[in-house]
Amino acid sequence: MANSPSAKKRARQAENRRVHNASLRSMVRTSIKKVVRAIEARDVELAKTEYAAAVPVIDRMADKGIIHKNKAARHKSRLNAQVKALSA
Secondary structure: OOOOHHHHHHHHHHHHHHHHHHHHHHHHHHHHHHHHHHHHOOOHHHHHHHHHHHHHHHHHHHHHOOOOHHHHHHHHHHHHHHHHHHHO
């Protein structure tokens, strides 16, 4: 357990950051799930709009370091391929 005042402050900051980052990660997962649901429902227009909405969210979280940039690229690539396959 933290004993010094600076260690206690660090522990508080780490907890606040953890909660905030968890919220942001959840937002990314939700935006990805919306695209996946639209693809599963075979709704091309909805899938395209949800994908267009998800890309900036994924990119923003990769820039902030919430998710790794390669993970962001992988999600975008796979979702885009699925949306395109649905359109064809």
